[in-house]
Amino acid sequence: MTAEVGLRERKKAATRAALAGAANRLAVELGVEHVTVEAIAAAADVSPRTFHNYFSSREEAIVASIIDWAERLTDDIEARPADEPIWDSLLAVFMESVEDGAAAHARMMAQIEMVLAHPSVIANQLAALDTMRRRFAEAIAVRTGTDTARDLYPHLIAGAAGLAFKTAVDIWASGPPERSLHELVADGFAQIRAGLPQPGR
Amino acid sequence: MTAEVGLRERKKAATRAALAGAANRLAVELGVEHVTVEAIAAAADVSPRTFHNYFSSREEAIVASIIDWAERLTDDIEARPADEPIWDSLLAVFMESVEDGAAAHARMMAQIEMVLAHPSVIANQLAALDTMRRRFAEAIAVRTGTDTARDLYPHLIAGAAGLAFKTAVDIWASGPPERSLHELVADGFAQIRAGLPQPGR
């Protein structure tokens, strides 16, 4: 599926990944405000000018790995049996993408704190998530025989799944861990699936 | 409710509004890339340095009016009868906020095109919309007796309403206008309320 890549393309992808990785790592380690383009470029062994051939801002590079994650999730969705209800596919894929274990959790928390501490990074993260949503919508449209240009449906499904996931992560990260992330995600999906009925009362 | 404001606060608000208004207007008229902080400051009759006391970036100022809109919508929600089902309140408020008429539509389209033409503005718009979502969630939590720190519910409702609205606007703006914006918004809300069942087949 992803064959036919020459040396040139592979090198470009490697450079991009090196820059994105360095940017993210430095942002978490040193704090966003202490990361310069020069430092990122040096860590990836290219010139500062080359950095700007790949990313148009520091923040874009810092959150670029989200796009990779989106790509993987999209592939996972496409790999699911074609006759599985789309909503089941989405839940399964998101649940699988949550890593267990204290180390993984600590890494996630560090990421979240780094992002939340900087409005400009938040904005770029949301933009990356929006790109992810658009890819999801495409995959879902193919699966469900809908049209992204005409139908609300694929966008709503993709957006709602992302919303449930992000909300679960936000609550998980902000409060004391009353519930596991898996539980929260499952709960969010279930509520949306049920049409978000007004609770209690 | 918003009484007790001295001259100082009113002036600050006026300056902020003047800057945001100038930034947005210039971005639409001249194109984002031709708007400098200096020009915005001049149009609002303050120094460039003062601009940065209010906004930390050009893009933030350009999309700042979204926050005002969010504030008005939030007030509208709070003004609705307390016993109305929350979902009805949201639909009503959003529907009312869509202006009719060719001039209003043209203005909306100009805004949308300006934003879409610049990734950095998209990112900041999404951040502003996210702030709006958070305020909605607060208002909804009060209404429904839920807790934004513990419950997914208010966030999901606020997010889902925003998602339905934004998706409707995106589809309305991108294709030929097969359906009115009102129709699309109503359709989006209805689908989410129904739990996004897989269509047709």
Added chain:
DNA sequence: CGAAAAATTGCAGATACCGCAAAAGTTCTG
């Protein structure tokens, strides 16, 4: 009025960002 508090401004400096053209590297073709 006069003192305290807050906002505006200019200045200086670090950094981001982008266009351009030269240099270096990769791919294609005979």
Added chain:
DNA sequence: CAGAACTTTTGCGGTATCTGCAATTTTTCG
């Protein structure tokens, strides 16, 4: 494999962003 064609990397130069600091002006309050 030679060398043409194409792509990427890089340095340079210039404009604009953004921030801290200290002086100045404006507003508030006793």
